[in-house]
Amino acid sequence: xxxxxxxxxxxxxxxxxxxxxxxxxxxxxxxxxxxxxxxxxxxxxxxxxxxxxxxxxxxxxxxxxxxxxxxxxxxxxxxxxxxxxxxxxxxxxxxxxxxxxxxxxxxxxxxxxxxxxxxxxxxxxxxxxxxxxxxxxxxxxxxxxxxxxxxxxxxxxxxxxxxxxxxxxxxxxxxxxxxxxxxxxxxxxxxxxxxxxxxxxxxxxxxxxxxxxxxxxxxxxxxxxxxxxxxxxxxxxxxxxxxxxxxxxxxxxxxxxxxxxx
Numbered sequence: 001x002x003x004x005x006x007x008x009x010x011x012x013x014x015x016x017x018x019x020x021x022x023x024x025x026x027x028x029x030x031x032x033x034x035x036x037x038x039x040x041x042x043x044x045x046x047x048x049x050x051x052x053x054x055x056x057x058x059x060x061x062x063x064x065x066x067x068x069x070x071x072x073x074x075x076x077x078x079x080x081x082x083x084x085x086x087x088x089x090x091x092x093x094x095x096x097x098x099x100x101x102x103x104x105x106x107x108x109x110x111x112x113x114x115x116x117x118x119x120x121x122x123x124x125x126x127x128x129x130x131x132x133x134x135x136x137x138x139x140x141x142x143x144x145x146x147x148x149x150x151x152x153x154x155x156x157x158x159x160x161x162x163x164x165x166x167x168x169x170x171x172x173x174x175x176x177x178x179x180x181x182x183x184x185x186x187x188x189x190x191x192x193x194x195x196x197x198x199x200x201x202x203x204x205x206x207x208x209x210x211x212x213x214x215x216x217x218x219x220x221x222x223x224x225x226x227x228x229x230x231x232x233x234x235x236x237x238x239x240x241x242x243x244x245x246x247x248x249x250x251x252x253x254x255x256x257x258x259x260x261x262x
Contacts, residue, residue, distance in 0.1 A: 001033055002115075007063040015042045046071045050248065061121045061256060065114040068248045072240060073104035075247065082239045083246065085180035085200065091246070096239055103236045112226055113237065116170050117178075120144070120257050130155065146171045146206065162217040165210045166227070172207030173234065176200050177241025178249065178257070200238075207234050 003011070008026045016025055029035045039045075045067045049055055055064075076082065076097045083091035104110050123144040130137055141148040146168055153164040180200060208231045215227035230237055249256065 001036060001066070001111075002060075002062050003036070004060050004063075007059050010048075010059050010063070011036070011039055011045065014044050014048055015039045040067055041070050041074070043071070046248075056255060061118050062114060064256075065117045066110075068244055069104060069110050069113055069240070072244050072247065073101055073110075076101045076104075076243065082243055084239065085242060089181050094239070096236060099233075099236045100240050100243070103233055104240055106229075108226060109229060109237075112222065112230070113240070116174065117241075119170065120174050120178075128152070128155070143167060144171065146175075146203075162214055162219050165214040165217070166219075166222075169207045169210035169214060169227075169230070172203040172210070173230070173237055173241070176203045176207075177238045178245045178253065180238075180242055180245075204234050204238070207231075 005026075008030065009022060012022050012025050012029070016022070019025065029039070049059070049064055049067060052058075080097050081093040081095045082097050082100055084094040086092045123142065125140060125142045127138055127140050139148075139151070141152055143149065149164055149168045149171065153161050153168070156164065211227045211231035211234070215224040215231065218224040218227060245253070
């Protein structure tokens, strides 16, 4: 886990109520995931994360996402369906809750989602210059824009492509998971009519394709099996993030994530 010192203190102060030797407890649990795991399931953490105004000063996005993903798993254990985005903010029940619970019960997949969400807390843009047919050209790229990343993957040397394949697939999962109703609004300005017309199924197809490509040339720390699972279960992963966004992130999204520049 990637918990900061402030994260550890926040967890200990919240969960441990019968002792005050917090420093000793922090030293005891540091780097011991087997001790931290049950603590992160404590519902009091969710209550503090959702209700304390200064929580962003105290904890990292990683802790927040890790705790809330666990909470989503717990919530869905007690209901048979998840709510699928339909149109204009409407939701319809889909009886995939058991599949979502199974997905979120996989420690590695849940960890991947937490780290992926963290990668969108701060996004980046840059300008690339290249020479083509004797003329210098330039283009601004955003690591939040799927079309920019696809274009960049076609330009770079082969050894750099796997991390771009991963990013392209992550963009598809992030947009359809966290912003399913406003995908076109939060993506960068469309480069073509085809981009403007993308639907959730379109993003899913792209996500599956690029996770499959990432699996073929997987780089540490993620093994090929993680990308293969994400490609196969893209819809389930999206539904997990839809539930997370609807239940817990809606009031926090503007504070958590950069809005890409069009």
